[in-house]
Amino acid sequence: MAVERNSEVAPEKHHLTETQDYKAGWSFYLVLAGVVTSLGSSLPVGFNIGVVNTPADLIKQFCNESFVSRYDIALSNTWMNVLWASIVSMFTIGGCTGSIIGSVIADKFGRKKAAILTNVLSIAGATLFLFCRAANSVEMLIIGRLLVGLSGGLTTSIVPMYVAELSPAALTGAMGVVCPMGINFGVLVGQLMGLDFILGGVDDWPYLLSGYALLVIVSLPVLCILPESPKYLFVIQRNEAAAISELSRLRGVSPSALTSELELLRKEARSETSAEHWSMMKVLREPKLRLPLLLSCSMQAGQQTSGITAVFYYSQTIFRQAGLSAQRAQYATIGSGAINVCTAALMLRLLPRAGRRPLLLASVLAASLLLATLAAALLFIDTASWMPYVSMSALLAFVLVYGLGLGPIPFFIASEMFEVAPRPAGMAWGSLANWGGNFLVGMGFPTMRNVIGPYSFLLFSAFTMGLFLFTKFYFPETRGKTPTQVAQLCSRGLRSRPLTTATAKHIL
Template identity: 35%
Template sequence: MSSDVASSLLRRRIASSPGVKMSGGTTGALLYSVSAAVLGMFQFGYNTGVINAPRTFIENFIREQYDASPALIFSVIVSIFAVGGMIGCPFASWMLEKFGRQKALLFNAAFGVLGAVLMGFSKMASSVEMLIIGRFLIGINCGFATTASPTYVSEIAPLNMRGAFGTVNQLAVAFGMIFGQILGIDVILGSNEGWPWLFKLAVLPSAIQCFMLPFAPESPRFLLLGVRDEERAREALTKIRGNSEIENEINDMHAEDQAARQEEKFTIMDLFRIQALRTPLVIGIVMHLSQQLGGINAVLYYSATIFVSAGLTEEDARLAVIGVGSTLFVMALVSIPLMDRLGRRTLQLVGLGGMTVFSVLMTIAFFTYENNKTMSIFAVIFTFLYVAFFGVGPSSIPWMILSELFGQGARSAAVSLGALVNWFANFIVGLSFIPMSDALGNFVFLPFTVLLILFFAFTYFKLPETKNRTIEEVTALFKK
């Protein structure tokens, strides 16, 4: 995705946000910087979606090199991405504080180029190992991006536009997924000759970042509070805002710094040891588990396989896969205004409830299509609706809820632990779905249905509503 596309997408998103005007602090420097950063999230979406369509051709490639089960090795190729993500998240946290936001993003972009090159040239080298290692490295790159990009974007965005700019990360993920799925159809790169190019093209987002990021300013917040260089912070903020009226923002940063110094710092072990911290931690972790163990990545990684098992031809299945990414993209747009209107708890319950219903209907459609061919169509429709309800709440709420359940002293540790759990659950689903599918056949989604019911019950009884509540009000609930 070029910077022009990212900027255009960003402009449309901001322009459609209530109360946001393009002239109110949105400058070329700001759009440029945000576009450069969210290319990492585009990379994340692309590599989540691109592995789906070429499964048959990759398994043929594996079969040419090994006598081992190609399905098992393909599961490793899919799931090793999440192992990389588990490493990338905490690594990003360290890099962001040690070297700054801009340099950390630039390092990660160069790392992404390396992973994409290994994947893209694995067939030419007749090396399955290159594909696995490249997929692992691009997983580190994407895990890093899921921490670094939102941090940088939130710190350079004007306060009154922070919500609108924050949504661009989710939109970039969905757009990257759609782009990868479109390229994977038969007439483009969904062929035995074309699939290596699907991975070679993963070089582009990271390569474009390598060219763009050196011209993007460092986060003024990091310069002021991280390295104590107020002069450079003022220069960066003036460039981003396009004017010198920055005193209020500088003063706000100083006030935030002073408040943070007065607040007690907590470690990850403290989160487990202290009751008032342990309860919200368990809630946040279960929210992350509900996102992954509800089965969404089984659909994102293996929807082509799922649609073929439901009676579609491989060509039709690859076309239907595009609908999965498109549904996520549309729901990312739809859910944004609902987040503050209906609240986190309500949207999470609606999302989990809808996923439960349509996972049951998907199972019925899979089981009956052999006797009724029209059920193949319903299987696809139910899958889209399952994905749509995921987009209502479970796609984004787990990533934001921990920051709303903890005060500043414990927030960093809690968010890092939540991200680690999320990527680990992602790995479990990616590795286990094919063996589960072989063992359970058309009933493969029933374990996810049971877990969704449990997650719904937990959310109903345990998750407090954080809408319109201050951090102090929320944390006070767990001190009672």
């Protein structure tokens, strides 16, 4: 009998210990979610940004030959430029469209199914790329660019939100880096695949454009077995049983050990915002959400108006003027892309320790100063033999500091400033600002380059300094705070004083 009593008491003691000692951290499904969404959803976005420039002349030749054979029309240089601009811009148009509909899809079908949709669209686009030359169809190429752009817009508005909602509070920053790290890695992979001895040959461009699909095909089945966001199930769907089941599977512990996380979910479910449906227009009109929305959109747009794409465009010229051969200049450009990937990986460790605000402010300020330095070095590049090395150093330093704050933080910061219900719409606005900034810089930079040359980077520097001043006055530290607390700090719009000690103490 004594043995039986001990066997009954032991599980109870174990239960108490598990409940009291459990602290959510890295788990199998959380790590799997980070890897799978990075490779299957985020990587294709960066790949399609970085890959199209290498085979540009080959694709233009294909387009001209297709028009001659099908319509008996030879395209002039003017019309070829128009067609090429259309092919390139379709990606951005799709990105803007995906950003707009992302909030609706995320709420209607759930975060996981929305992420699955991004993969399906990505595979469809790759299929069109692979067979467009065999079908002699420029239209398939254009539609493919539209589909991968649509997938990209959905990815940037949904994936950071999904992985952030899967994460415990202490790891939201680290998991928030997953999406931008995947995008940066995709750009690097696209540059590498475009090398002559890999897929940069004359007949290889359809395989080059569609090569990313192999990773997506491998990732898609794994994505299907990941848990749905417990916050979505609990707060939006009001399905407490399913939320607890998925949270238990995600953390790898029994529901009895999840008391503190479930209490936080219940608090979010009881908040004022959780009972309402939040469209993008409703979020835009809500005064209490105005400052979080402005912060999120300004950071996302600020990524593009920092001129990061233009810097990479100029990199080949700068490296050549520094004395590198054409091939070595290409390798140096790839090296700068590798810096971008490495800094994103470094942020996995920095963000939980340093916080969002100091990293972002230091990154934005340094980026602004380095852009001004780059402009000055380019203006006087022929005046001294060492000046090309100044410009090269400024370029590499800019890529480094960009990756330590301005690159990754804007992608996930909306998930820490918006509560669960308005979060999809807030993320969608931020994603739209990013793609809109991408479109404006992409369309405007060639003209700026022709008209004002290196002074373009002074303009980018001014935009970036403006972002620094705005975030310095209004961006609160979100590390260690719940979205509800951050929302209260910013609830008075531009009249908010989210940085004052008294206000913070009152809220906390």
